[in-house]
Ligand SMILES: NC(=O)C1=CN([C@@H]2O[C@H](COP(=O)(O)OP(=O)(O)OC[C@H]3O[C@@H](n4cnc5c(N)ncnc54)[C@H](OP(=O)(O)O)[C@@H]3O)[C@@H](O)[C@H]2O)C=CC1
């Protein structure tokens with residue numbers, strides 16, 4: 001039972017029954033019971049405190065570019081990181097608050113003659129989400145350049161963590177459970193001339209455009225690759241490109257993408273994704289693991 005809402009509202013603005021479609025790049029999902037949009041560390045801490053005091057499940061929402069919020073919505077408190085912005089550069093280390101877009105961080109790095117992020121150009125989402133999921137493409141992952149992060153632990157203490165051998169794996173990080181990533185620092189390589197970096201960034205973005213990755217809204221790859229195989233290749237071999245359900249469609253450009261038409265529901269996306277999973281299992285005996293995060297009850 002939530003109490004003291006009005007008292008806490010003096011410190012943080014809490015919105016109720018907030019429509020997730022307003023935040024989701026695929027414009028689907030239900031409502032979240034409570035949501036805050038902190039812009040300072042204090043407000044983050046107040047938000048977490050509020051969820052604890054009122055026994056609310058806590059959800060952390062970055063750009064939602066890799067998250068499917070189901071139509072039943074979220075019964076708890078969500079913290080959106082969209083107002084946690086700011087980038088600083090010191091020597092070869094670039095630091096950003098968790099809500100900065102990855103693309104903005106890459107642009108700032110290049111402007112400051114720092115190399116090492118170019119391969120990630122074109123990946124949507126925030127730097128917080130990228131760290132949590134150890135984002136990567138073209139043989140480069142966040143783990144390769146991670147220096148440190150400031151995190152808020154569930155007991156509300158703030159901890160600085162540094163890179164270590166067991167912190168990352170393929171598309172996953174092993175941060176302390178339920179921690180909130182407040183800021184991320186990456187160690188890059190200083191270069192004299194940033195023109196080649198600008199060119200590489202453009203080329204990687206063009207590569208994604210050419211294969212149609214931006215043509216229709218999607219959450220990127222739905223499934224992790226069952227190493228050493230490729231989920232996209234397996235789905236393609238099952239002949240599933242173009243398969244659709246209520247406006248959710250297995251992309252013709254890349255079989256591991258599901259695109260969404262207007263008014264598609266999150267549950268339709270999930271129904272289609274589960275169907276794809278079943279077909280791949282039937283044909284190859286391989287169970288694909290979700291790469292996207294699924295939030296809410298089905
Ligand atoms: N390669 C590609 O083309 C694509 C890659 N992606 C990757 O997915 C990432 C998704 O980013 P984004 O859209 O911002 O994230 P999302 O809002 O999709 O959140 C993804 C997960 O990250 C966690 N998270 C996000 N921000 C924080 C934070 N500040 N502290 C702790 N946990 C956090 C949440 O985990 P929890 O479950 O713990 O709440 C959430 O479930 C992108 O940056 C990109 O790396 C996405 C699409 C395409």
Ligand SMILES: C=C(O[C@H]1[C@H](O)[C@@H](CO)O[C@H](OP(=O)(O)OP(=O)(O)OC[C@H]2O[C@@H](n3ccc(=O)[nH]c3=O)[C@H](O)[C@@H]2O)[C@@H]1NC(C)=O)C(=O)O
Pocket residue numbers: 136137138139219220221222223224225230231232233236253254255256291
């Ligand atoms: C899109 C994402 O990340 C992408 C990242 O952009 C790219 C580029 O490095 O490499 C991964 O895709 P991927 O393994 O499918 O890479 P691709 O090069 O597109 O495909 C691998 C192989 O499958 C084949 N393939 C792919 C799709 C398809 O419909 N048909 C097909 O045959 C390709 O021809 C290629 O031989 C990441 N996906 C995962 C799950 O690791 C994401 O995380 O959302």
